[in-house]
Amino acid sequence: MVTIKDVAREAGVSVATVSRVLNDTGYVGADTRKKVMDAIAELNYSPNEVARSLYKRESRLIGLLLPDITNPFFPQLARGVEDELSRSGFRLLLGNSDENVQKELDYIQTFVQNNVVGIISATNHLDYQIYNEMKLPLVLLDRTSEDYPAVYADGREGGRLAAKTLIDKGAKRITLVKGPAHIKPAQDRYKGAIEELSQADVDFSVLSTTSYSFEEAQGWAEELFGNFPDTDGVIASNDIVGIAIIHEALKLGKRIPEDLQIIGYDDIPQSKLSYPTLSTIRQPAYEMGREAARLLINIIKKEKGIDQTIEMPVELIERNTTRKE
Known part of the structure; x- marks a missing residue:
């Protein structure tokens, strides 16, 4: 592993000079700066962000805590967060809690130990004392709370829109899969x-x-048709469950959308690849991630007059599991 001493040796300068170049502190002549930059490029040196932040008493690290990265919805959120942070000169530390409280608490401690300047959380255990004790800016993503700034989609409108769509398209025996x-x-x-x-x-x-897990989605689909075999419309709790319901319905010989209509939720990329393709309620996941990153950066910079709560719109995406008008 290349160190700052290796860079100093290659450039023929002191470690202190390399440090001044990296941290843009103090005077360094143009020729010397070029030698250091050439040495960094030659050795492919990447400075340790944590060490630099401790040295400067300033960090550019942000922690992002997700509940389940196997759910395709959350990588979309994460990509939005990462792109916006990168554009603004910040870097991302990612934690996946698996909906496990202890893992969540461990990741928060790891973020704090790595000198993050803020945290974005999409998990569900905000009542734990560690959130109050860490004294860092916190923005909730796809979650809401009266105690913290938040970015989320209009879930209530999404539920209404899914139900209204099935009703308008003639479904009479609807099963609502509650998340x-x-x-x-x-x-x-x-x-x-x-x-x-x-x-x-x-x-x-x-x-x-x-x-919402892949592992349990098939079980929910089997239970649905076992309990409600005459269902002619399903509002799925998310797209993963919606796709599982498609598979189970086809196994049972049901025609989609003639015998059964299905609406998912989220609009993950896989919903366009199912057969038939899944009609769904779209949450703007990528845009939500970007907005959460912008909000956190503004809080870190102590900007005034910023919205602390951002509710984003949802929309119906009609594909082939609902009837055409």
């Missing part, structure tokens, strides 16, 4: 859908689930 109870956006979607279904002349049932 995990501990995830507030899932409950917002559920409430919105229930509001719409309750006012319509349809029969509807609710299937409660406890996760």
